[in-house]
Amino acid sequence: MSILVACAFVFGAGLFVVLSRKDVIGVLIGLELMLGGANVLLVTLATVGGQDASTTQSLGLMVLVMAAAEAAVGLALLIAAFKRTGRSQVGEFGEVTG
Amino acid sequence: MSPTIAFWAVIVLLTSGALGVVLSREAMRLTLSFGVFLLGVAASFLYFGLAFLAVAQLFVYVGGVLILVLFALMMVRRGDGDRLVMEVRWDWAAAVTASAVTVLIVTVLAPEFASMVPAPGAADGGAMASVLLGRYLPAFEIAGALLLVAVLAVLVIVGRGDER
Numbered sequence: 001m002s003i004l005v006a007c008a009f010v011f012g013a014g015l016f017v018v019l020s021r022k023d024v025i026g027v028l029i030g031l032e033l034m035l036g037g038a039n040v041l042l043v044t045l046a047t048v049g050g051q052d053a054s055t056t057q058s059l060g061l062m063v064l065v066m067a068a069a070e071a072a073v074g075l076a077l078l079i080a081a082f083k084r085t086g087r088s089q090v091g092e093f094g095e096v097t098g
Numbered sequence: 099m100s101p102t103i104a105f106w107a108v109i110v111l112l113t114s115g116a117l118g119v120v121l122s123r124e125a126m127r128l129t130l131s132f133g134v135f136l137l138g139v140a141a142s143f144l145y146f147g148l149a150f151l152a153v154a155q156l157f158v159y160v161g162g163v164l165i166l167v168l169f170a171l172m173m174v175r176r177g178d179g180d181r182l183v184m185e186v187r188w189d190w191a192a193a194v195t196a197s198a199v200t201v202l203i204v205t206v207l208a209p210e211f212a213s214m215v216p217a218p219g220a221a222d223g224g225a226m227a228s229v230l231l232g233r234y235l236p237a238f239e240i241a242g243a244l245l246l247v248a249v250l251a252v253l254v255i256v257g258r259g260d261e262r
Binding site: 028057 | 105112117129142143162173184185188195197200201226228249251255
């Protein structure tokens with residue numbers, strides 16, 4: 001039960017960071033907090049649910065891969081956007097053009 | 099270390115890291131707190147006996163994503179002297195939304211955890227390989243393809259930025 005509360009807290013903290021930070025990097029870190037909390041909860045639930053450790057580990061690895069890919073693409077977008085516009089805050093991106 | 103102490107160490111690492119990310123204004127402190135949280139995630143995997151996942155978490159996140167975040171911070175932020183300060187907007191609506199979601203998760207999932215006894219498990223690499231390359235081969239291949247697409251996307255996005 002304590003780990004459920006901890007994971008829910010981490011997810012909530014990530015959501016708060018996503019909603020309240022102005023920097024894109026802060027928002028990305030908030031997203032990673034949410035994904036990390038969800039992944040720990042997923043692994044815990046699989047363990048509690050009696051799944052064998054290999055299946056649990058495979059599932060966790062998949063989520064980890066997705067999250068790493070998301071972080072890489074997000075940071076690349078940020079750097080590309082910064083190089084073009086010189087902006088790095090969420091509110092400064094008023095228009096999206098090709 | 100007894101299982102109870104290890105369990106609470108994991109909880110402390112997870113929550114203190116997340117709290118640090120919420121409260122930090124300085125970019126380096128925020129990144130360090132994020133690192134503490136990532137170590138907590140790896141420790142939680144280790145606690146459940148998922149050593150491979152814990153090592154993968156350390157290599158991919160602490161060794162990869164965290165360094166990427168640091169590089170991005172160095173490239174993007176314009177420092178105020180030696181300190182890289184990030185603006186924080188204390189939004190009450192965001193705090194209420196985040197708290198509501200936290201309470202919702204605990205309320206919905208609490209019955210699943212009622213009978214939980216935290217007990218470390220065990221998994222060896224060979225068994226995981228047979229699962230990944232057997233039953234979950236399509237998902238494994240799709241994840242590999244996704245990573246390849248992500249690498250190509252990053253190269254295209256950053257490369258296009260250079261052309262302009």
